[in-house]
Amino acid sequence: MRIGLVLPGGGARGAYEAGALSVLLPALEARGERVEVVCGTSVGGINAAVVAAVAARPAREQALTLLEHWRSVRKGFVIRPVIGVGTGLGLVRLVGELLELAGLRAASLLDPSPLARSLDGWIDWDALHANVAARLIHAVCVVATSVERGLPVGFVESAAAPPRGDREIDYVHTRLEGQHVRASAAIPLLFPPVEVTAPLGAVGHYVDGATRLNAPIAPALALGAERVIVVGYEPFAAERGRSAGAAPAPRVPGPALSPPRLADVAANALDGLLLDQVAHDVRRMLAVNAFFAEHPTTGTSRAARAYREAQGRPPYRRVSYALVAPSRRGEIGALAEAVFRERYGGLRGLRSPDFALLSRVLGGGAAAARGELLSFIFFDEVFIERLLKLGREDAQRWLDAHPSLWSADAAAVGFEAPAVSAEAVALDEFRARRR
DSSP states (O other), rough: OOOOEEOOGGGGGGGHHHHHHHHHHHHHHHHTEEEEEEEETTTTHHHHHHHHHHTSSOOHHHHHHHHHHHHOOOOGSSSOSSSTTTTHHHHHHHHHHTTTTTOOOOOOOOHHHHHHHHHHOOOHHHHHHHHHTTOOOSSSEEEEEEETTEEEEEEEEEOOOOOOOOOOEEEEEEOOOOOHHHHHTOOOOTSOOEOOSSGGGGGGEEGGGGTTOOHHHHHHTTTTOEEEEESSSSSSSEEEEEEEEOOOOOOOOOOOOOOOHHHHHHHHIIIIIIIHHHHHHHHHHHHIIIIIIHHHHHHHHHHHHHHHHHHHHOOOOOOOOEEOOOTTHHHHHHHHHHHHHHHHSSSGGGGOOOHHHHHHHHHTTTTTTTTHTTTTTOOOHHHHHHHHHHHHHHHHHHHOOOSSSSBBGGGGGGGOOOOHHHHEEEEHHHHHHHO
């Protein structure tokens, strides 16, 4: 059974993925299994490239490499100082962008130019290419979003050509380079778009793939994965007492509330755009397992088979999975807020004027959402170490609950499949054949 690894984007939260993998990779090896398909978006794309590059090593060495890379990360390895020599010019460029002045335009709020050098130090590109050529890795996919087309693009390095694209994603067969990974991690507004120059058919400007596809589960399955490991930053299950997609409870009239701060609005938008998208895609996979996938005893539903036939695709298949995520919503944001107050609260903020400034921009001491936003760009060694620890703990929690590692039971993550009547199935089959 070919195993796929799915790593979403989340900036500095990528350390959580490394912590989880430091437990999961040795557990796979102990079972005689290994990852062969690796798909990542944004920082998940960076981690995916590292995993592909170290695939020939024993699992313990792979885990140590991931941990060492993240323990070495500092803010200066990712972005240039916000407060410094270039601060004045940066402000002028921002004004020029607002006034649309030719020659004075700002492509982003932050300058990620150090990231290019850091990636070449973290990722052994020659080893990655060799592992794909030797079929140790079947496929590596890094997802970015095309600015010109507004469509997610999976840059794929594999021995065989990737599948044809569809309405949700295009696939580009290429030899992966730093430019593809940086394009995947180009967070809009914070980082400038990245110009991709190869291959010729995909030349253009790209931004963070998380804006369109933050959980590349579908690409992993399309590239041949039959089981998947998905690492997320929020619980996959719907909140207790509220099903996925349900409307919020009506508010009881009371005292007038103060208007939400910008940080609160931004945190909610970011949750919906990036974090909730991962949970949604996981629940979509579970729904396919529950209703449409080939089952060993009941086969495939007529509606699902008709729909796939109409698209010229094989029937849905049942996918076993391992899912690792925090047990409580907002846990990583709360961790970021706690570390910030501990290390940079009050006069201690003088040790890093950049973090102090960013904290004020993100809501100061009064905004409850500050930690959520800060956690994406908080490249602090203590925060990273605690993320690594949290990732390890949550991965071990999954293994303790699933001694065989894999599950196909939707209830494992609190997914409750609604009842479907025979009439609804017949109607779906009719609609599928009409398509």
